[in-house]
Structures are given as C-alpha cells and as structure tokens.
Amino acid sequence: MNEATVISDNKRAGMRKKPGRYRNERRFVFAFLTPVLLLFGLFAFLPIAWSLILSLFQYNPMSDHARYVGAANYLRMFTDGVVLKSLWVTFKFVFFTVISNLVITLAIATAIQRVRVRWLKDLFRTVFFLPTIAPLAGTAIVWSTMFNYQNGLFNMILGELHIAPVQWLSDPHYALLSVIMMTLWADIGYNIVLFMAGLDSIPEMYYEAAILDGANRWHLFRHVTLPLLSRSTLFVTITTVISYFQAFPQFQIMTKGEPFNETRVLALQIYDQAFSNSNMGYASALATLFLVIILIVTVLQLRLGRTQWEY
C-alpha cells in the first residue's frame, strides 16, 4: 500500500511538473489514431457495409447503373443449381481436407516428438514446413504439371504399376481429390508445428503417473495426450476450417471449378460472378452467405470445443 501511494505521489509530481502533458498525449492519440482508423474505415468497415448494401442491388460495374432488387439476389441463390452445388462442394472439400489434415498432422507431430536426435527432429520439421512458405499459386502450377495426363508424375507412377492413367484434374471422380492432395501437401506444415508446440507443453509427470497406473501406449495417447492437447486442437481446427473455406488459388489455377462444377467452391464462385460475369450484386449476396456460413461454423466449433474442455 505504501508503495502505491508513493507511486501516485510521483505521478502527481510528474503531472505538476508538466501541466501540458495530458494535452500532448491526447494530441498524440488523435493525430495518430485518426489515419489508422481512416484506413480501417476505408478498407474494412466501409467494404463490409457496402457489400451488404450491394447485395440488395443488381449491379454491373460496366453499365455503372445499380438497380434495387430487394431480396431477389438472396432468393435467386437458393434456386441456382451452380450455387447449391458449390455449397455442397465447399462442405465436402472443407470436411475431408480438415479431417485428413488433423489426422496426418497429429500423427506426424507425435512421431517427430518421439525422435530423440536433435538435428533429425529439426530436419523433419523443416521438410514438412517448407511447402507452407512457397506461394500457393506457384505450388498449384507445379502440381498441375504433376497431374498432367500425358506426362505428369502421377500417371508415370501409375504406368510403372501397370494401372491405367487417370485424368486427375478433369475426371469428376478425381478432380476434387487431386486438389485436396495438393492442399494437404502445401499446408500441413503449419499444424505440425502448432501440434508440436502443444505436445511440448504437456507436463511429463502426467505420462509418468499414467504409466505407474499401468496405462499402455494407446491409453496414454487417448487419455493423456488427446485431452491435454484439446486447446491446441480446438485452435488448430478452427483456423484450418476458416482457411480451407477461403481456399482459392488452387481451384482458380488447377481446375477453374471444372469438371461439371465438381470443384467449384463458393470462394471461386463469388470471384467468378463478380469479376468474370460482372454480377457484383449477386456476388455480394453470395459473399454474405459465405460470411454467415463461416461465422456459424466457427461458433459451433467453439461451443463444441468448450463443452469438451470441462471434462
């Protein structure tokens, strides 16, 4: 308590010495925060509001004339076969990619944690992390050539195994799978590093106690590692789901949504409607739908995650 009074005395003394200080501080806050908030306003707040308003109009940037259509854009998307399909494709893509991502990254992270040799451990982490820093657009191009029907790597491997070649990017059965493989390759590094950090933070004594109680390897993983890792898992799952919903370059570059819209995710559909078809009003309505879906999915995950924590 004594200390506190001394400090506040000092404060007062400082204030008396410099009566203009608070005004200076205020001026600093004002002078600095204004440009920052203006930028946020211009490139974050305004676009959100504008997007909502635009979704009620029919707007083509070429004609520069907007026509108010009320909820028509929203009604239209529920009868638009392409949009409904793209919703289905988006969910399929996010679901399978997230699940395989989590399983693979958790397995690899646990495996790397077991490696005792320091340099080998670092080497593994580096190798798995390396693809995440390259531009996804470049990765998509390299993988496109690997998926090439005539002289791509995958059909070469199939040829060696005497299996008929596959149209990886234009066969409706394989196109989405191909994009998923490429996405996983490009992206697992992040979650491996995050899971490794999560595993590092589990105190050794929990394992020791469980071993004393006679737990086997599976029990350790199921009843010690998984529950104590749930915070990391929740965080990793939420960020991965959000980022896969927004996956764009791989679809735009590798498949352009083809064949038969089998790989037309919502993110690509919004882009195409807005910038290829100049249907900016309709695209804005789709963007609103996109936002609502992501928000709902995120809130649901937080809810589910929280109930698990309490056990």
Next chain:
Amino acid sequence: MRRKNVWLDTAVTALLAVAACVMLVPYLWMVLSSFKSNMDIISGSGGFWPKHPSLDGYRTVFADAPFGLWLLNSAVTSVIITAATLFTSALAGYVFAKHQFRGKRIWFLLILATMMIPFQVIMIPTYLITAKLGLVNNLAAIVLPNLVSSYGVFLAKQFIEEIPNDLLEAARIDGAGELKLMVRIIAPLIFPMLSALGIFTFMNAWNNYLWPLIVLNDTEKMTVPLALVYFNGTHVVNYNVVMSAAVLITIPVIVVFLIFQKQFVKGLTMTGMK
C-alpha cells in the same frame, strides 16, 4: 525417461523419413522438369529424369519474361506493406493499450470484428473503392488496403499491455515524448512479437494471389505469384519454362526461410498467425 522402445523409435523414424521424402518429391519434380529440353517435351517421351538436360527453360524465362521487374514489384510492395503494418500496428496497439479516450472500447471491438471477415466478403467493394480512387492496375492498389492489420493491432495491444506503466511513466518524467517512448522503450520490449508479425505480414504480402489478380492487368505491373500464373498460361506446352520460373522464385524463398527458420517457428507458435 519414459517409454524406451528402440524398435518402435526406429520404425517411427523410418516412416517419417519416407514421408519426408514424399514431401520433397514435388521439389525434385520441379527442378528436374526445369532442366528438360524442349525436345524432351515435344517428343512426349519425357520421363521423370530429363533425357537431354538443357537450360532451354531458363533461357526462355529470361528472354520472354520481365523477371527482374516482377521480383522488384513484389519486393517493393511487400516491404512497404510490412514496414507500414509494423508501424501502424505497434502505435495503434500502444494507443489502445496505454491511453484513455472516448470510444476506445467500441473502436477496438470494431477492429477486432474485421479480423473475422474473409477477404472474399470485402473484395468487391474494396475493388470498387480502388477503382474510384483511380488505382486499378497500379501497384499502389496492392499497398494501400494493406497498410493496417487488425490482427497486428490486436497482437500489439496484448503485448504492450504487459509493459508496466511505471516504466512508461518514468520515461515521460525524463521528458520522452510519446513517439520517442514508442521507439526507444516499447519497440525493443515487444521486438519478438514485431518480428513474428513482420515475417508473416511479409510472407502473406509476397504470396498474395487473389487481390493482385483482381486489380492488376499489365504484365509489367504484376507481382510474382500472379506473373507466374500468367506466364503459365502463355507457356502451357513447354512446361520446362514455367518450372524454371518456379525454381527461380522458390529458391530465394527457401533460402530466406532457412535463415529465419527459428523466428518463423517461434512466431507461428507465439501468434498462431498464418
């Protein structure tokens, strides 16, 4: 030590080694393809290994593409974006953490809320605003919307809040102005957070594809990822050319990564940023 099991450890390491090799295959493919000659490709007999290794691809890249210009465009925009983001995030974070003013909570919440908004949701109005400002097909359009980062402000605020007020108070009594306080005292204290923010801001700016795709049209204005895709479109058959360009673009990225690897990994686990 728990769980000593040499066999299992060896098996795990071996499996990891196989998986790591699989991870490296696309790189190997990229490099080998870049050395394939035009002959290899036209004859259609191109296997995994180039039959007649040549520098055809690299020669075409340097002859056909303003390669240096693309790198320059990417470098300049990414550096400006990174420097500006660090500056605005640190100062705004400082203001939100250590100053009182009217509407502080509301403004901070609004900024936080924009973190949740995917770029696809705001890209159309952002494009329209950019068009109104007359910046379409101008590198300024790449920089301008990215001068501030809501996540950066949030991170900076979290880290600056930890700094004891007494320290700032003492500096003020010694006559330090707010800006000097920021540079001399706060910046060094939050340096690890700033370097993480810097690395990931730079990487996101360098790798960004969607926004340049929307606002840039001219080949001379393009940034690296966009240029690579454009280049791919004009050299579909001769994939050795595109692979050469991809190699040239990937090598500096890998070198930079290997140098800053520790900071990368630390930054990722500290900020959870992508």
